[in-house]
Amino acid sequence: MPAYILRKLLLTIPNILGIVIITFILFKVVAPDPARLYAGKQKSEAQLQSIRHEMQIDKPWWVQLWNIIRFKFAPSMRYKESFWSLFARKAPISLAIQLPVFIIELGIQLVLAVYVAARRGRFQDHVITFLAVFSMSVPALSIYLGAQELFAGHWKIFPVAGWDQHFFIAIHFAALPILVSVLGGWGSGTRFYRTIVLEEISSDYVRTAKAKGVGEAEILLTHVMRNIMIPVVTNTVAVLPLLFTGALLLERLFQIPGFGGLLVDAIQQQDQLLLMAIVYVTAIIYCLMLVVTDICYALVDPRVVLQ
C-alpha cells in the first residue's frame, strides 16, 4: 500500500507541472497587463510601474514562475488583502452551504437510484428518470432564479438573499440556497448511480443471494450497496475540494460572501492576479484530491493495488 501511494504521488508530479505551465501561459503570456487593467488608460508609465511593483509583476518571469510554484501571491489590489487570508475568511462560508448540499444530494441520489433500479421499467422508474432528465436539462441559473422568485419573492417563506455571522441567522439565510442547489443538482448523479446499481443487480452474486432466499431489501442494502461504494467514492472524493470553492452563481444570487462569489468578483472587476491565484490553487487541490480518490479506491477495492 505505501508503495502504491508513493507511485500515485510521483505520477502526479507531471500533472502539477502541467497545471503550473497552463496557469503561467494563460495569465502571464496570453492575458493583458494587469496593471493597465487596474489603472485604466489615463495613467503615466511611471505610475503603471509603481502599480506593477505593488502587484509584484515587475520581476523577471522566472521569479514570477517561482512565486506561483510556491504559492506566493501578491495581495489583491481591490481587497487589499492577501489571497490566503481571503481564502481563510471565505472558504468556510462556502463550505457551510456546500457541505449540507453535498450530503443531502448524495443521500437522495443513492436512495432514489436503488429504489428506481429495483423497480426497473415500472411507473416509478419512468417518472423519476423523467424528472432527473428534467433537472439536467433546465439551466441551473433558471432554477435558482425561479425558485428565488417563488419561495422568497412570492410566497415569502425564505429571505430573498443575505448572510449573517451569527449561526442561527445564517441557517435562516442558507436554507433556500441549499434547497435550490439540491433541486438543480440531483439529476445526473441519480441516473449515473441507477446504471451502476442495475449492473450490480444483474451480477452473479445477487442471483446467488436470491437463490438462497435472502430478502430483496437485504440484498439491496447490504450486498449491492457495498459494491457500489467504489463508483460512489471515485465520484465524490474528487469533488470535495470544490465544496470549499463554492458555487459561482448561487453565491452571487443569494449574496453569500463565500469563495465562489469571490471568483465572480475577480472576473467582473478584472482582478486578474486574484483570479489566477484562485484557478491555480483550486486546480492543485483538485489534482491532489484525485490522488486521494485513487487511494480511497484502493482501500475500498483491494484488487486495485495488485494490478
Place this chain on the structure above:
Amino acid sequence: MERAERPRSLHRDAWDRLRKSPTTILCLAVAIIYVLVGLSTFSPKFDEKIEKSLSADKTYAPPALWEVAPDGHKQLSPARWFGLDFQGHSVFWGTLYGTRVALLITVITTIMVTVIGTTLGIVSGYFGGWVDDVIVWLFSTISSIPWLLLVIAIAYVVQDANPSLKQFFGGVATVIIALGLTDWVSLCRLIRGEVLKLRDRDFIVAARAIGLGHGRIIFRHILPNTVHIIIITASLGAVGYMQVEVILAFLGLGVTNKPSWGRMIDDARLELLRGHWWELAAATGAIFIICWALNVLGDSLRDALDPRLRGVQ
C-alpha cells in the same frame, strides 16, 4: 431448418433500433427543427424582422397573440407572442436569434472538439511510444483542472487579451475557444482506449500483414470503428455547451451584445423583481426542450451503438 441471416452493419442495426422508439424519433425531430430554425435565422430577412420588431414606444408587455394598432385594428403579431423585454425588444424574435447563437456555438465547438480529440486519440493509441506519453500527459493535466474553472479562465483571458473577439459575433468566439480547447479531453481519452483495443485485433494485424500503410489503416479501418464514440460524445456534449453558455453570460464572459439564451436569462434577473417572467420563461424553455431532446437522444444512441451496454438499461 434455420436460415443464416445476412450480417448487418452496426450502424444499420443501430438505426433499426432507434427507429422503433417513438420518443427517440420525437427527440430527433426536435433537434432537426432547432437546426432548421437556427439556419433560417441566418437569412438577411430575419435581421430585418429583428430591427422592425423593436417597439420604441413601449417597454415590457406581457405575451399576447394580437397587436392592437392605433386605429383599434387587431393584427396577429408573432413579435408579441412571448412579450417584450425592458428595451422593447420582442422576446419571440430574441429567442429565435438565440437559436442561431446556440447553433453556432454547438456546431463549431463540436467540430473543434471532434477534430482535436479524434486526431490526438488515434495518434496516441495507434503509434504509442513518446507521442502517446505526451498526449496522455496533456489530457490528464487538463482533466485534473476542474472543467468549468478552466473554461472560465480561458474565456476571461482570451476576451481581455483580445477585445476584438468581443466584436466578432458578440463574443461567440470567446465561448467557442474556451469550450473547444478544453472539452476534447474526454473524447480523446475514450478514442485512445478504443484504438488501443482495436490495434491488436485480427483485422488490423491482417491489414498490416498485407502491407497497408498507416494512413490507410487509420482512415479505412480504425476511424470507422470509433465513429459511434464521436456521435455519442457530440450529442451529450452539446447539452453541456448550452448550459455553460448561460454561466458565461452570467459572468459577462459570453455573448454580450447579441440576444443569446444565456444573456436573456441573465437579463431576466432584474426583470423578475418587477414580476416580468416571460423572458426567463422563453429562454429557459428554449434551452430545456433542446437539452431534454439531446439527453434522451444521446442515451438512445449509446444504447443503440454500444452493444456492450445493451441489456443494462
